[in-house]
Amino acid sequence: MDDHAQSDEEVVRRILEGNTELFSILVERYQPKLLRYGQRFLATKEHIEDVVQEVFIKVYENLRSFNTARRFSPWIYRIAHNAFVNTLRERRREAVPFFDPDVLFPHPVAPDNPEKDASKTEMKRVLDQNLNELPGKYREPLVLFYLEELSYDEISEILRLPISTVGVRLNRGRSLLKKIFDLKGIDL
Amino acid sequence: MNPTEGQRETEKVMKALRERHVAMRPRWYFVLRTVLLVLLFVVIAAYLLFHTSLVYHRIQRGGGGLLPSFGWQGIQKIVFLFPWILAILGMLLIVLFALLMSRKTRAFRLPILTTVLTVLVLITGLGVVIAMTPLQDAVHRFVEKNHLTAVDQLYRSASDEQGQVLIGTLSRVQPGRFTLTTREGMSVEVIVAESTKCLEHYVPKNDDTVLVIGKRQGNVFAAEGVEKIEGLFHEDIMEEVREHQLGLEEE
Numbered sequence: 001m002d003d004h005a006q007s008d009e010e011v012v013r014r015i016l017e018g019n020t021e022l023f024s025i026l027v028e029r030y031q032p033k034l035l036r037y038g039q040r041f042l043a044t045k046e047h048i049e050d051v052v053q054e055v056f057i058k059v060y061e062n063l064r065s066f067n068t069a070r071r072f073s074p075w076i077y078r079i080a081h082n083a084f085v086n087t088l089r090e091r092r093r094e095a096v097p098f099f100d101p102d103v104l105f106p107h108p109v110a111p112d113n114p115e116k117d118a119s120k121t122e123m124k125r126v127l128d129q130n131l132n133e134l135p136g137k138y139r140e141p142l143v144l145f146y147l148e149e150l151s152y153d154e155i156s157e158i159l160r161l162p163i164s165t166v167g168v169r170l171n172r173g174r175s176l177l178k179k180i181f182d183l184k185g186i187d188l
Numbered sequence: 189m190n191p192t193e194g195q196r197e198t199e200k201v202m203k204a205l206r207e208r209h210v211a212m213r214p215r216w217y218f219v220l221r222t223v224l225l226v227l228l229f230v231v232i233a234a235y236l237l238f239h240t241s242l243v244y245h246r247i248q249r250g251g252g253g254l255l256p257s258f259g260w261q262g263i264q265k266i267v268f269l270f271p272w273i274l275a276i277l278g279m280l281l282i283v284l285f286a287l288l289m290s291r292k293t294r295a296f297r298l299p300i301l302t303t304v305l306t307v308l309v310l311i312t313g314l315g316v317v318i319a320m321t322p323l324q325d326a327v328h329r330f331v332e333k334n335h336l337t338a339v340d341q342l343y344r345s346a347s348d349e350q351g352q353v354l355i356g357t358l359s360r361v362q363p364g365r366f367t368l369t370t371r372e373g374m375s376v377e378v379i380v381a382e383s384t385k386c387l388e389h390y391v392p393k394n395d396d397t398v399l400v401i402g403k404r405q406g407n408v409f410a411a412e413g414v415e416k417i418e419g420l421f422h423e424d425i426m427e428e429v430r431e432h433q434l435g436l437e438e439e
Contacts, residue, residue, distance in 0.1 A: 020212075023205070027198045049197075056201045057210050065218040160296040 008072035015063060026072075027056055033148060034080050040131060040143050041084040042091075051087050055080045073150065074157040081140070081158050126177070133180050138173030141166055225292060232285050233311070239278045240315025242342065245324040246271045249343075251353050251399045253421075257387055258401055258413045265352055265401055274342070282311050325424070329431075354378070354400045354409060355417070357429050361392050368400060368409075371425055373432035377408045385413040397422040 003011070003025055015022050034055060038048035058079050066075055124146045131139055144155045156163045204210075247253075250269050255262035286307040289295045295303045318324075328343045356370040368376050378400055380392070392398065392414065402412040417425065 024198050024202050027201045028194060031197055031201065032194065053201055053204055057205065057208070060205055060210055061213055062218075063212050064215045065213070156297060160291070162297055162299050164299070 009068050009070075012063065012066055012072060013068050016068075023060060026059070026076075030076055031056075034076075037077070037080060037143065037148065038084055040139055041088055041136075047087070051083050052080070055083045058083065071154065074154040077144070077148070077150070077154075077158045078160075126181070130177065130180060134173060134176055138169055138176060141169040142173045142177075145170055229289070232288075236278070236282055236285060236311050237315050237318055239274070239281065240311055241318035241324055243271055243275050243278055244316050244319035245328075246274065246343070248319065248421075249355075251355050254399050254415055254417065255353070255401070257415055258385065261385075261401065261413065269353060279308070282308050285311075352401065352403065354402075355425060356397070357426060358392055358396045358398060359394055361394050366392050368398065369429055371428040371432070373429070378402075378411050379408050380411050380414065384411045387413065387415040390414060390416045397425045 003014075003022060006014075006025075008026065008029070011022050011025050015026075031052060034052045035048055038052055042048050042051065055076070059076055062079075066072065131143065134142070140159065141155055144150045144158060145152075150158070152163050152166050155161075155166045159166070161169075247266075247270065252266055252270075255266050258265070283304055286304040287300065289307065290298075290300050290303045324343075331339045331343060354368055354370060354376060356368040356376075358366050358368060360367040364381070365377065365379050368378050370376065380386075384402075386392075390398075397417040399415045399417055400409065400411050400413070402410045404410075
């Protein structure tokens with residue numbers, strides 16, 4: 001089987017068996033995604049590239065802690081999220097609160113809603129253009145859901161939030177976007 | 189990113205890995221990290237259980253279970269003598285522990301309040317169960333025997349110091365007064381007035397074990413209420429008084 005056709009988890013398994021050169025496959029697959037993800041945190045391309053490089057170094061160093069029975073994607077995004085958040089904190093570009101009231105209480109929000117997939121493509125397009133106008137805590141779940149196409153469960157793993165909070169953030173993010181569009185006179 | 193640019197970027201990362209001699213951490217590193225984290229949780233949980241059982245033990249020793257029999261007066265004593273600092277410190281530590289669990293384990297999937305309440309209920313419940321075992325009494329005796337004054341302060345019932353509640357055995361019972369010997373071996377002269385509330389029409393007799401509420405006035409204690417203690421609590425107190433008397437005789 002062609003190495004590039006194998007799943008992330010199978011590639012990791014083979015790397016752990018000693019085929020360390022296969023790590024380049026994971027880099028090829030995830031570098032564009034992480035660079036795009038990083039744009040939601042930092043402005044300068046060079047800074048984003050530096051952080052993404054550090055992410056891959058951390059991934060390689062800690063690869064033996066990855067459980068190959070689980071999905072690789074949320075694991076690498078979690079490392080990337082922490083790296084970008086730490087960089088933001090150091091650079092004080094954006095206040096990243098330590099304590100988040102959204103995670104205090106349970107929220108009765110419905111999980112993944114497949115019926116609304118038809119509007120996902122449209123949302124993807126407008127999101128890309130207007131994301132920077134949203135506060136960070138709503139921006140990230142929207143990016144992960146619409147642009148990186150991850151599930152509520154995966155987003156919960158990456159952001160270390162209860163699934164109900166992920167749902168709340170997505171709903172509030174969508175509402176805020178709608179307000180922005182209404183102000184701009186754009187039809188969603 | 190076009191394919192050539194993509195290949196260039198991939199090569200940059202692989203080059204950085206080679207040049208910086210980045211090596212994968214061995215499996216035992218992660219196993220050890222998990223073991224240490226689990227150990228940390230166990231140690232913190234064990235301390236919190238001990239702390240909670242100590243709070244309950246203090247309340248029990250101070251007659252907390254019996255004071256409500258005196259009605260509003262008894263409840264006021266409970267509020268005054270409750271080990272507030274110890275209890276509040278315990279609650280804060282439990283909340284911090286729950287927050288740590290939320291950050292370091294899969295408990296992040298639950299709202300923090302759920303985690304905090306669950307940990308609070310579990311630790312408090314188990315703490316009460318532990319307080320009912322001989323553990324705290326054994327620790328208290330060890331502390332007293334070895335004159336560990338600082339720790340002994342944690343065990344001394346506030347009632348002894350505040351002079352509002354006394355628990356002990358009776359001797360030299362006379363009309364209107366008796367001598368009460370506390371568990372710490374202290375003898376107190378208690379004055380019983382007409383207004384003193386003796387629960388269930390109790391009449392003081394020698395060798396009875398009682399709880400007395402009132403106020404210290406100089407060298408005497410003016411009783412506002414007296415209740416006879418029976419059952420296991422009575423036996424525990426008798427044993428403690430006897431141990432102190434034996435201790436004094438040996439000296």
